[in-house]
Amino acid sequence: MAAANQPLDASIPPDEIAERRWGELIIEGVIRVAGISSIVIIALIFLFLLREGLPAFLDIPLRQLFGTRWYPIEEMFGLLPLLVGSLIVTVGAVAISLPLGLTTAIYLGEIAPPWLREILKPIIEVLAGIPSIVLGFLGWIALAPLIQNLGAPTGLTAFTGSLILAYMSLPTIISIAEDALYAVPKEYRDGALAIGATQWQAIWRVVLPAARPGLMIAVMLGIGRAIGETMAVMMVTGNAANIPSLGSGIFFQPVRTMTATIAAEMGEVAQGSLHYSTLFAIGIVLFLISFAINALAGRLVGVEGLRRSRGGML
Amino acid sequence: MSRQQTHKLAVVVLTAVAAIVVIPIILVILYVVWQGLPMLSWAFLTEPPRNGMTEGGIMPALLGTIILTFGTAIVSFPLSIATAIYLAEYAGDNRLTRWIRMAIVNLAGIPSIVYGLFGLGMFVLFLGFGTSIIAGSLTLGIMTMPVVISTAEEAILAVPQQFRTVSLSLGASRWQTIRYQVLPHALPGIITGIILGLGRAAGETAPILFTVAAFYLPELPRSIFDQTMALPYHLYVIATQVPGMPLQIQYGVALVLLLIVLSFTLVATLVRTQMRRRREW
Amino acid sequence: MTDPLIAVRNLYLTYADETEALRNVSLDIHRNQVFVLFGPSRAGKSTLLRLFNRLSDLIEGTQRRGEVLLAGRDIFAPEVNVSALRRRVSMVFAVPTPLPGSIYANITYGLKLAGVRSEEELGRRVERSLRQAALWDEVKDRLESSAFALSGGQKQRLCIARSLALEPEVILLDNPTSGLDPISTATVEESLYELKARYTIVMVPHSVQQAARVADNAAFLLDGELIESGPAARMFVHPQDKRTEDYITGRFG
Numbered sequence: 063m064a065a066a067n068q069p070l071d072a073s074i075p076p077d078e079i080a081e082r083r084w085g086e087l088i089i090e091g092v093i094r095v096a097g098i099s100s101i102v103i104i105a106l107i108f109l110f111l112l113r114e115g116l117p118a119f120l121d122i123p124l125r126q127l128f129g130t131r132w133y134p135i136e137e138m139f140g141l142l143p144l145l146v147g148s149l150i151v152t153v154g155a156v157a158i159s160l161p162l163g164l165t166t167a168i169y170l171g172e173i174a175p176p177w178l179r180e181i182l183k184p185i186i187e188v189l190a191g192i193p194s195i196v197l198g199f200l201g202w203i204a205l206a207p208l209i210q211n212l213g214a215p216t217g218l219t220a221f222t223g224s225l226i227l228a229y230m231s232l233p234t235i236i237s238i239a240e241d242a243l244y245a246v247p248k249e250y251r252d253g254a255l256a257i258g259a260t261q262w263q264a265i266w267r268v269v270l271p272a273a274r275p276g277l278m279i280a281v282m283l284g285i286g287r288a289i290g291e292t293m294a295v296m297m298v299t300g301n302a303a304n305i306p307s308l309g310s311g312i313f314f315q316p317v318r319t320m321t322a323t324i325a326a327e328m329g330e331v332a333q334g335s336l337h338y339s340t341l342f343a344i345g346i347v348l349f350l351i352s353f354a355i356n357a358l359a360g361r362l363v364g365v366e367g368l369r370r371s372r373g374g375m376l
Numbered sequence: 377m378s379r380q381q382t383h384k385l386a387v388v389v390l391t392a393v394a395a396i397v398v399i400p401i402i403l404v405i406l407y408v409v410w411q412g413l414p415m416l417s418w419a420f421l422t423e424p425p426r427n428g429m430t431e432g433g434i435m436p437a438l439l440g441t442i443i444l445t446f447g448t449a450i451v452s453f454p455l456s457i458a459t460a461i462y463l464a465e466y467a468g469d470n471r472l473t474r475w476i477r478m479a480i481v482n483l484a485g486i487p488s489i490v491y492g493l494f495g496l497g498m499f500v501l502f503l504g505f506g507t508s509i510i511a512g513s514l515t516l517g518i519m520t521m522p523v524v525i526s527t528a529e530e531a532i533l534a535v536p537q538q539f540r541t542v543s544l545s546l547g548a549s550r551w552q553t554i555r556y557q558v559l560p561h562a563l564p565g566i567i568t569g570i571i572l573g574l575g576r577a578a579g580e581t582a583p584i585l586f587t588v589a590a591f592y593l594p595e596l597p598r599s600i601f602d603q604t605m606a607l608p609y610h611l612y613v614i615a616t617q618v619p620g621m622p623l624q625i626q627y628g629v630a631l632v633l634l635l636i637v638l639s640f641t642l643v644a645t646l647v648r649t650q651m652r653r654r655r656e657w
Numbered sequence: 658m659t660d661p662l663i664a665v666r667n668l669y670l671t672y673a674d675e676t677e678a679l680r681n682v683s684l685d686i687h688r689n690q691v692f693v694l695f696g697p698s699r700a701g702k703s704t705l706l707r708l709f710n711r712l713s714d715l716i717e718g719t720q721r722r723g724e725v726l727l728a729g730r731d732i733f734a735p736e737v738n739v740s741a742l743r744r745r746v747s748m749v750f751a752v753p754t755p756l757p758g759s760i761y762a763n764i765t766y767g768l769k770l771a772g773v774r775s776e777e778e779l780g781r782r783v784e785r786s787l788r789q790a791a792l793w794d795e796v797k798d799r800l801e802s803s804a805f806a807l808s809g810g811q812k813q814r815l816c817i818a819r820s821l822a823l824e825p826e827v828i829l830l831d832n833p834t835s836g837l838d839p840i841s842t843a844t845v846e847e848s849l850y851e852l853k854a855r856y857t858i859v860m861v862p863h864s865v866q867q868a869a870r871v872a873d874n875a876a877f878l879l880d881g882e883l884i885e886s887g888p889a890a891r892m893f894v895h896p897q898d899k900r901t902e903d904y905i906t907g908r909f910g
Contacts, residue, residue, distance in 0.1 A: 086551040090466070097462030098472070099455050100479040100525070103518055107486065110497035165393040173390055182398055189401045191641040193579025195608045196630050199615050200404060203626070232397060260379050262386040283485075290487025292582040293608075297616060321489045321582070328493075328586050333501065345493040352485040360481065468717060538754045545712055546767030547744040547823065556766070557756060 111349055115342030122336065127343075132303040132318070134327065134337045143303045144344065147220070147317035150306065151295060152288040154224025154313050155231065159284055162228065163235030164277065170236070171243050172265055190233035198294030201226045206298055214314045218300035221313040226294050231284040238283065242276020243269055279359050286355040289321075290348060296322035320344045405634070412631025415624050421632070424594045429618055434629055436593060440604035441578055441636065443597070444512055444588065448577040451517025452524055453570060459521070460528035460566075465554055484522035488582040491519045495587040510600040512588025519583055520573035527572065531565020532558060564651030568644045575640025579633060581608040591617075607633045661685035662857050663709060663827065664726040670704060670881075673718025678704045680881045682723075686874070688826075691849055691858045693872035693889070695865060697904065700878040702861045706829050709859065710746035711739050727827075744771055747820035751832040753812035755804035760796055763804045763815060764822045771823065782822045789855075790818035791848050810841025817848070821856075828852065830860040834867070846871055865905055869893040877901045 119127070122139050129140030166186075170179050205225065206217030214221075246269050254264035270277075300316025303323070307315070324341050331338040423433030459476075467473040495515030505511040535558050543553040559566075581589075589609035597604045611629045614621045663686040670679040679701045686692045694702040707713045708725055711732060725732050732742055744767065756763050764783045765773075773779060783800065787793040792814040796807070804815060813833055820828055834842040842863070849858060849871050862868040868875060869889065876886035877898070885898045896902045903909055 086549060089551055093458045093462045093466060096455055096458030097467065097476060099459060100476055100483055100521065103521070104479045104483055106498060107490070107494045110494050110502065111490070113502075114493070114497045162393060162397050165390055166397045169390040169394040173387055174394070182394070185398055185401055188405070188638065188641065191575060191579075191638055192404070193581070193608055193633055193637050195579065195581045195611050196408070196634055197404075199611055199626065199630050200408070202615060203623070204407070229400065236397075260383040262383045263379070286485050290485075290489070292487065292489040293612060297612070321487060324489050324493065325582060325585055328496070342493055342497070345490045348487050348490050352487060352490075353482060356478075356482050356485050360478070538750070538752070539756055541712065541715065542750070542754045542756060543766070544715065545710065545743055545748040545750075546770070546819065547740040548767070548770050549740055552770055556770075561757060 108349065111342055111346045115339050115344075115346045117339040118336065118343035122340065130305055132323070134331075134340075137336065139336070139340045141320075141340075141344065141347070143305045144318060144320045144323050145347075146305050147299070147303070148289055148319040148321070150220045150312065150317055151223045151227065151299060151319055152285055154221060155227035155288040156281060156284050158224060158228035159231045159235055160281060163232050163280065163284075164239050166232070167236045167239035167243060168265060171240055172261065172269075186233050186236055189229065194230060194291060194294040197226050197230060198297035201294060201298040216300060216316060218298055218316055219314045220299055220306070220317045223295045223299040223317075223319070224313065226298060227288045227291055230291065230294065231287045234287060235280045235284050238280040239273070239277055242273040242280070245276065246272040275362050278362055282355050282359045282362075286352055289319075289351055292321040292325050295319050296325050301326060320348055408627060408631050408634055411624075411627035412629075415628025416631065420628055425592070429592060429614055430621060430625070434607070434610065434632065436596060437605040437607045437610035437629070438632065439596060440589075440606040441608070441633075443509060443604060444516060444584065444606055445574050445578050447509055447513025447600070448516040448520060449570070449574060451513050452520045452573060452577075455517075456521045456524035456569075456573075457528050457566060459525050460532055461554060461559075463525070464529045464532035465550070465558065480522050480525055483518075484526075488519060488580055489585075491515055492583045492585050492587060494518075495583060500587055505601060507586070507588055507590075507603050508601045509588055509597055509604055512584045512604075512606075513600075515583045515587045516577040516580065519580070520577050523576065524569045524573040527569025528562070528566045531562040531569065534565060535561045561655075564647055568648045571640050571644040571647065575637050575644070578640065579608055579637040581612055584609060607636070659687065660729060661726075662688045662728060663859070664724075664729075665705075666724040666726065668705075668708070668723035668725065669721065670701075670708065670713070671720040672716070677881050678719075679708075682878075682881075682883045684876050684883060684886050686857065686859060688857050689853055689855075690873035691853050691860060691871050693868045693875040694859065694861050694878060695868045695875060696878035696884075697909065699880070701881040702878055703831055704881075705878070706831050706859060706861055707748075709827065709829055710743045710748055712743075712748060714739070740770075744823045745825050746827040746829060747823055747825035748829045748831065749813070749816050749820055749833050751835045753809060753816055753836065755807070755812050755815055758804065759801045760804050760807070760815060761800040764819050767819065767823050786818040786822040787815075789821050789848070789852065790814040791844060792818055808841075810837050810844065813837060813841070813845065814848075817845070821852075825856065827857045827859060830858060832861050832863055834863050842867075865893075865907075877904065879904070 118139070127139060127141055129138070130142045131138040131140045132143045133140075170182060174182065201222055202218075206222055208217065209219065209222055210217035250268050250272055251264050254268040255261070259267065296319075299319065299322065301318045301322055302316035303318040304315075306312050306317060324344055327337070328341050331341065420433045421438060422435050424435050426432035459480075463473070463476065467476070492515065495511055499505045499511035499514050500507055539557045539561070540553050543557040544550070548556065584606055588603060589606050590603040591613055593603060593605050607629060611626070611633060614629065615626050665682055665684050668679055668682045669677070671677050682701070682705065694705060696702055704713065708721075709727075709732075713719060713721075721733070727742070727746065731737075756766060758766075761783060764786060765779045768779055768782060773782070784793060784797075787796065792811060795811060796815075804812065807815060813836075817828075817833070834845050837845065846867070849860075852858060853873075860871065862871065872889035872893075874887065875889045875892045877884045877892070877896070877900075879900055884900050885892070885896065892901070893905060896905060
C-alpha cells in the first residue's frame with residue numbers, strides 16, 4: 063500500500079519520475095523540430111531551384127529569355143512560346159471545367175435526389191484518384207484520334223490537353239463549389255423563395271452571388287492545377303514550341319507547355335549546361351506562379367480557408 | 377417564356393451537364409477495364425518484359441512501384457504526423473504557426489514536376505544519391521506531406537477536447553495525454569490520410585522522371601541506391617517511346633496502375649467508415 | 658485553528674481578451690469539509706476552481722497575480738510537478754466525461770500513469786473507489802464493458818470514483834449534478850457526507866438550494882470578486898452583505 067502510494071506523496075514533489083520526463087522532453091523536442099520542417103523544405107526547394115536555375119537568368123540576355131524562339135539546339139531559349147502554351151491550355155481547361163463543375167455542383171446540391179447524389183459523388187471522387195498518366199494515355203490513344211476525325215489537322219492540340227485537364231480539375235472545382243454553395247445561409251434562399259422566386263431564380267440571383275469568394279478559390283486552384291499538370295498535357299498537346307497563330311483555331315493547334323518542356327528535355331541535357339539551367343529556370347517560374355496563386359487565393363479566404371479548400375484538391 | 381418554364385428548362389440543362397461530367401468518368405474506367413482485362417494474368421504480373429518490352433510482363437515496374445510506395449511511406453509519415461501533432465497540440469496562435477501553415481498550403485500547390493526538379497537538384501546531384509530509389513522516395517515523400525499533414529491534423533482535432541482535459545486532470549502529462557487519449561482515437565483518420573497520400577504517390581510520374589525511374593531494367597534493384605522501373609513511367613514509355621508496342625500491353629499496364637491507385641482510395645474509405653462505426657462517442 | 662489546506666491570497670486573473678475573471682480574491686479552505694463557491698454565472702467560480710489544480714494552465718494568454726497555497730506551498734512555483742498536483746487535487750467536471758474504454762480502464766488510467774503497476778493493487782483501488790462513489794453494486798459484474806454504456810448518473814459517479822482512485826486530498830466538483838435527474842443528484846449529494854470524512858471537497862453547486870444543503874463553509878462570488886465567505890450556517894441565514902442576501906433570496910442571478 064505504502065509503496066503504491068508513493069507517487070501520490072503528500073508534499074508536492076519536484077520531478078520524481080525523472081526518467082519519463084527525459085523521454086518526453088526528447089519526443090516533444092522532435093515534434094517541435096518536425097513542426098517547422100515544412101518551412102525548411104519549402105526554403106530548400108526554392109534554394110535548389112535557384113542554385114541550378116540562376117545561371118540561366120544571369121547568362122541569357124533577358125531579351126532572348128523573353129523571346130519567341132525556343133530552340134535549344136541553337137542556344138535559343140525564348141520562354142514565351144512555353145508561357146503562351148501553358149496559358150492557352152490553362153485558359154481552355156478553366157473555360158471548360160468551370161461551367162461544367164459549377165453546374166454539376168448546383169445540380170448535386172439543389173436538384174439531385176439524395177439517393178442519386180450518394181451514387182454520383184463517389185464516382186466524381188474516383189476521377190480525382192485516376193493517375194494523370196492514365197488519363198494522358200487515354201487522351202493519346204483514344205481522344206486524340208477522335209478529335210482528328212472532327213477535322214483538325216492533328217488530334218494532339220491545346221484543346222485535347224484542355225479537355226483532359228478540365229476533367230482532372232473537375233473533382234476539385236465541384237467539391238469547393240459545393241462547399242461554397244452549402245455555406246450560403248439558408249435564410250437567403252428561403253427569403254428569395256418566400257417572395258415568390260422559383261428555385262432556379264433563387265439559385266441564380268441569390269445563392270451564386272453569395273458564394274462568389276468560394277467560387278473564385280475554385281477557379282484559382284483549378285488554374286494552379288492546370289498550369290502544374292505535366293504528364294497528361296505532355297502526351298496530348300503535340301509539343302510544338304511555337305506561338306500559335308491567333309484566331310478561332312488557336313485552341314486547335316499543337317502547343318508545348320512549361321511543364322512538358324521540363325519533363326521532355328531534362329533527360330537529354332548535359333548537367334550544368336545552359337539548356338539544363340534554363341529548364342530549372344522554368345521550374346522557378348512555375349514555383350513562383352503557384353506561390354502567387356496561393357497568395358491571391360489566401361487573400362480571398364485566409365490561410366485557414368485555403369487549407370480547407372486545398373483539402374479537396376490534395 | 378414563363379417563370380415555370382424557365383425553371384423546368386434549368387432543371388433539364390443542369391441534369392444534362394451533370395451527365396456530361398459523370399458519364400465520361402464511367403466510360404473511361406469501363407473502357408480501360410474492358411481493354412486491359414484480357415491482359416491481366418499471373419504471368420503478366422510476375423514476368424519481366426521481353427523482346428524490347430513488346431512481350432512478357434511488368435514485374436520489375438510493378439515491384440518498383442511497390443518499393444517506391446514503401447519508401448514514400450517511410451519518408452513521409454514520421455515527419456508529417458509529427459508536424460500534424462505539433463500543429464494540433466503544441467502550436468500557439470502566433471507568427472511561426474501561421475508561417476508553417478502558409479508553407480504547407482504552398483507545398484500543396486507546387487507542381488509535381490517542380491518536386492522532380494528539386495529531387496534532381498538536391499538528392500540526385502547535391503547529396504550524390506544518383507538516380508536511385510532513395511532519391512525518388514525522398515522526393516515522393518516530401519510531395520505527399522501536405523495531404524498527410526492536413527488529414528492527420530483534422531483527425532487529431534476531431535478528438536473531443538474533453539478527453540484531453542480529463543486526461544490532464546488525472547495527472548497525465550501533455551505527451552501522455554496525446555499518446556493515450558488523442559492518437560488512438562485519431563488513428564483511423566491518420567491512416568486514411570496516409571493511404572490517400574500513398575495512392576497519390578503510387579500514380580505520380582513527374583516527380584520520379586529524373587529521380588529514380590528507369591526506362592528499361594529487367595533486373596531488380598539490389599539496394600536503395602539503384603534505379604528501378606515504375607508503373608506510371610513504364611506506361612509513358614511504352615505508350616510514346618516504343619514503336620510497334622502492342623496496344624494490349626499498354627492497356628494492361630494502364631489497368632494495373634488504375635487498380636492499384638483506386639484500391640488505395642477504396643481502402644482509405646473503408647478504414648474511415650469502419651472506424652467511425654466502431655467509435656463510442 | 659489549524660492551518661488551511663488551501664489558501665488563496667490576493668488572487669487576480671485576467672484572460673487574453675483582457676476580461677478580469679478574478680479580482681483580489683482571498684479565502685481559506687480547511688480540511689475535511691465541503692466548501693462551496695457560489696454566485697451568478699460569470700462570477701469566476703469555475704475559473705477559481707480550475708486554478709486549484711492548475712487546469713487553468715490550459716487557457717492560453719492568462720495573466721495571474723497572487724498566490725494559491727496548498728498545505729502552505731505555492732502551487733504555481735516553478736519546481737511544482739503539475740501531474741502530482743493534479744493527483745492531489747482532483748477534478749470532476751459538470752458534464753460526465755468518461756474516457757473511451759472500459760469502466761475498469763477509466764478508473765485505472767490515472768493510477769497507471771502514476772506508476773501503480775500491480776494488478777492486485779489496481780483491482781483493490783477500483784473496488785474501493787467504486788464503493789466510495791456508490792457505484793460498485795451496479796457495475797461490479799461488468800467492469801470490462803464500455804463506460805459509455807452507463808446512464809448519466811452512473812457516468813458521473815464513475816468520474817467521481819476515477820478521481821477517488823488517485824487518493825487525492827482535495828476533490829474539486831464543478832457543478833457535478835448539472836445534467837442529472839433529482840434521484841441521481843440526491844445520490845451524489847449523499848455521497849459527499851461520507852467523502853468529506855476522508856477528503857476535502859470544493860464544489861461549485863448547481864443552485865443556491867444545493868449550496869445550502871451540502872456546504873459546511875461557503876464563499877459568494879460576484880463579477881470576479883469575493884463578496885463574503887464564512888460558515889454555511891451563517892451565510893445562508895444571515896448574510897452580511899446586501900448583495901449576498903439579494904442573490905440568496907432570488908432577487909437576481
